[in-house]
Amino acid sequence: QKEVEQNSGPLSVPEGAIASLNCTYSDRGSQSFFWYRQYSGKSPELIMSIYSNGDKEDGRFTAQLNKASQYVSLLIRDSQPSDSATYLCAVNESEGAQKLVFGQGTRLTINP
Amino acid sequence: ETGVTQTPRHLVMGMTNKKSLKCEQHLGHNAMYWYKQSAKKPLELMFVYNFKEQTENNSVPSRFSPECPNSSHLFLHLHTLQPEDSALYLCASSQAGASGNTIYFGEGSWLTVV
Numbered sequence: 001q002k003e004v005e006q007n008s009g010p011l012s013v014p015e016g017a018i019a020s021l022n023c024t025y026s027d028r029g030s031q032s033f034f035w036y037r038q039y040s041g042k043s044p045e046l047i048m049s050i051y052s053n054g055d056k057e058d059g060r061f062t063a064q065l066n067k068a069s070q071y072v073s074l075l076i077r078d079s080q081p082s083d084s085a086t087y088l089c090a091v092n093e094s095e096g097a098q099k100l101v102f103g104q105g106t107r108l109t110i111n112p
Numbered sequence: 113e114t115g116v117t118q119t120p121r122h123l124v125m126g127m128t129n130k131k132s133l134k135c136e137q138h139l140g141h142n143a144m145y146w147y148k149q150s151a152k153k154p155l156e157l158m159f160v161y162n163f164k165e166q167t168e169n170n171s172v173p174s175r176f177s178p179e180c181p182n183s184s185h186l187f188l189h190l191h192t193l194q195p196e197d198s199a200l201y202l203c204a205s206s207q208a209g210a211s212g213n214t215i216y217f218g219e220g221s222w223l224t225v226v
Contacts, residue, residue: 044155046216099168
């Protein structure tokens with residue numbers, strides 16, 4: 001059973017601080033990793049994708065991947081109240097069709 | 113605005129009813145998916161279609177019946193559902209065969225079974 005684990009939270013972070021979201025996965029052969037943001041009552045939207053070990057930055061977001069430790073994280077710098085949402089970690093199970101396995105999500109609240 | 117549109121957005125149905133969820137993608141993708149999202153559970157993959165052919169049925173009960181007439185349209189036919197089937201049903205699409213490509217979700221159909 002391939003699994004993706006996230007701390008369900010809630011995680012509370014003061015406005016302007018760095019929010020750190022973590023995810024571990026069980027399938028050592030996984031190659032593609034994604035972070036989705038889901039606002040309450042809405043569908044998931046892609047925030048970041050990462051495929052290689054190391055860091056990938058996009059604006060205030062940084063994804064970090066460590067395949068040896070089977071660990072992927074998302075850092076949000078200068079957190080804003082609008083960042084309050086549930087963040088879903090997803091791991092691609094296979095090439096070709098995207099069979100994403102999702103974690104249960106971490107609920108993040110940014111406090112003004 | 114989304115390239116994947118789902119209708120209806122909200123549906124209430126009785127356990128003896130038959131209804132269908134519809135999904136259309138305008139992104140030129142060749143793979144389409146149905147996911148189920150229940151409260152406090154991870155998103156669950158239900159079905160995968162590649163080039164209109166079903167390539168994955170994730171042990172979904174037969175009261176859920178998918179149909180993919182072409183690469184742009186996907187249906188989920190519902191009959192004799194149970195209250196525990198109440199959930200958000202998400203359609204998604206991607207370009208299969210392209211390594212590392214992304215899944216794009218529709219806005220979802222909220223289903224309540226009474």
